[in-house]
Structures are given as C-alpha cells and as structure tokens.
Amino acid sequence: MYSSSKLRIFSGSSNPLLAENIADQLGLPLGKIKLSRFKSGEVYVHYEETIRNCDVFLVQSLSHPINEFFVELLVMIDAAKRASARTINVVLPYYGYARQERKAAPREPISAKMVADVLTTVGANRIVTIDLHAAAIQGFFNIPVDHLTALDLLSDYLKAKNIPNPVVVSPDAGRASTAEKLANQLDSPFAIMIKKRPAHNESVITHVIGDVQGQTPIIIEDLIDTGTTIVNVVEGLKERGAEDVFVCATHPLFSGDALKKLDHPNIREVVVTDSILLPTERSPRFKALSVAPMLAEAIRIIMEGGSISTLFKNAGV
Numbered sequence: 001m002y003s004s005s006k007l008r009i010f011s012g013s014s015n016p017l018l019a020e021n022i023a024d025q026l027g028l029p030l031g032k033i034k035l036s037r038f039k040s041g042e043v044y045v046h047y048e049e050t051i052r053n054c055d056v057f058l059v060q061s062l063s064h065p066i067n068e069f070f071v072e073l074l075v076m077i078d079a080a081k082r083a084s085a086r087t088i089n090v091v092l093p094y095y096g097y098a099r100q101e102r103k104a105a106p107r108e109p110i111s112a113k114m115v116a117d118v119l120t121t122v123g124a125n126r127i128v129t130i131d132l133h134a135a136a137i138q139g140f141f142n143i144p145v146d147h148l149t150a151l152d153l154l155s156d157y158l159k160a161k162n163i164p165n166p167v168v169v170s171p172d173a174g175r176a177s178t179a180e181k182l183a184n185q186l187d188s189p190f191a192i193m194i195k196k197r198p199a200h201n202e203s204v205i206t207h208v209i210g211d212v213q214g215q216t217p218i219i220i221e222d223l224i225d226t227g228t229t230i231v232n233v234v235e236g237l238k239e240r241g242a243e244d245v246f247v248c249a250t251h252p253l254f255s256g257d258a259l260k261k262l263d264h265p266n267i268r269e270v271v272v273t274d275s276i277l278l279p280t281e282r283s284p285r286f287k288a289l290s291v292a293p294m295l296a297e298a299i300r301i302i303m304e305g306g307s308i309s310t311l312f313k314n315a316g317v
Helices: 016-025 066-082 111-122 135-140 151-161 173-186 228-239 258-262 292-304
Strands: 007-011 033-037 043-047 055-059 087-092 126-130 145-148 166-170 190-196 204-209 216-224 245-252 267-273 286-289
Touching (some): 007 292, 016 055, 033 066, 043 066, 055 292, 066 087, 066 111, 087 292, 126 292, 151 267, 166 173, 173 190, 173 216, 216 228
Parallel strands (some): 007 055, 055 087, 126 145, 166 190, 166 216, 216 245, 245 267, 267 286
C-alpha cells in the first residue's frame, strides 16, 4: 500500500479498469473526475476534487477511437494545469501514432513526433509508457519518458506453460532484438520472418531465417492491429512444418474483425496485456495479463525516487 496526500490518479475514458487496478495496487482511491461531451461532440472535463500542488497521474491509452481519446487527454492535461497541479504525469500504456515515427515516403508526416510536441505544449511534465513501437520515440520529448516493457510479464507466463520445443519468432526484422531477448529468457532458439508490405496492414511472408520444423513457435509483437499479418505468419510457419503457435503482444488493438481472425485453429493462445481495454466477450484462446502492478510500482518509484530499471530483469531495458 502506498500513502501520499499529494498523489492523485485519474482515468480517462479509454481504460478505466486499468486505472482502477493501478490505484488499487497503490492502496489509493481513483480520483473523481467528470468527463462528458457537449452536443457538438466537444470534450468537457471537471476535476471533482482539489488537485492544487498535487502530483497528478492521468491514465489514458491512445486506442480506438484514438482521436477522441487523444483530445480528451489534452483537455484533461489543460484542466489539471489550470487547477494548479504541481506535476502532470501522463500514463500512456499504449502510445498511439507510434507507427508513424519516421518518413517512409516523401511528403509524409512524422505523427509520433507531433503527438509528443502537443502533449508537451499542453502541459505534460512526464510520460510513462509501455513497449513503444520504436524506442527512439523517447527522443521526441524534452521531458522525462519512462519506457517500460511487458517482456518479463510475458516471459514469466510462457515459462510457466512449459512449452515443448519452443522457438521465438520475430514477424519482421524490426522485432528481432525483442525476439532475441525473449529467446534468451526462455533459453530457446529464435527465427526471423522476412516479409514485404504491399499496403498498410497487409504483408506477404517471403523467407524464414531459422529452423521452425517440428518446433512450437512463439510469435512476439509489440502490437496486434487487424491480425492479418499474424495470421499470415502463422500460416507461413505451418507451411514450413511448425507446430501450432503461441502469439504474444503487449498492445491488443484488435481493429475490425481481428478477434475473429485470431481465433484460428493453428493458434494455441493469444497472450496480450490489458494496456488496452479488451472486449469482455472473446474466445478463451485470448489471455490478458495485467500491467497494473508494473505501472503502480513505476508510479511509486517516480514519487519516492529510485531507478525504473529495477522493475526489469535486464537492467538495460
């Protein structure tokens, strides 16, 4: 239990259950806040308790509908600043627009940088987030960014499963470093899928680097959006003689009919976290692990001092 008369935790509309669990972990009540909309759709925010000279933590994932939740968060930050909060700490379990972190073609935006600029300009003093799509996004901010990872949470769960002949699979070269870390924690080999993307949310597997025949693949991703890429990877692994697959990801965006796609006969389990609020009605194939204890401990460290790296097995994370 954590006690501080100056710590306040408030939830946006995106994931109130996670915010409540974080507050419970700290032994604190969730802050009272009114969030509503005018007839025109404009956001209204009112803190229903004093936050003057308080360290305020705002919990909001930038999940679907992302633009709605993003503007709501900005108004929450502005209201906290005008209510004389001492610090405004934004807990963003999922950082939206992170896949637009560089220009892949001429005349494209770098939207991840734009989000960072807006959050800072409005008044955020600190960002706490989990498994950014690109770690370099931390450098888009001129305020402290605590970049946490759910890798230990996922690896501990997988270890307890005693999976026979595991091989960790990175769906693309960009996830190779994460796959290697997970493989080291599980003491297993790893493989990399090489794919090309003809369009957004579409991919075609061209090569597999590593042996998967007769092995049980564990696919590791930072997020799952439409599920199309994951299904392509699963089917590509099966064609190469692999056993049924475990799929792991930190952020379950699950856009469109992703839940239906991922309820696939060749997927044993889809292991994700509650960084994004999951539908209550879903197949038992889906397992959600809670990041609330990790976020609560990060908040405690921020308030009391110490190193965030103590939260992880690999201190270099």
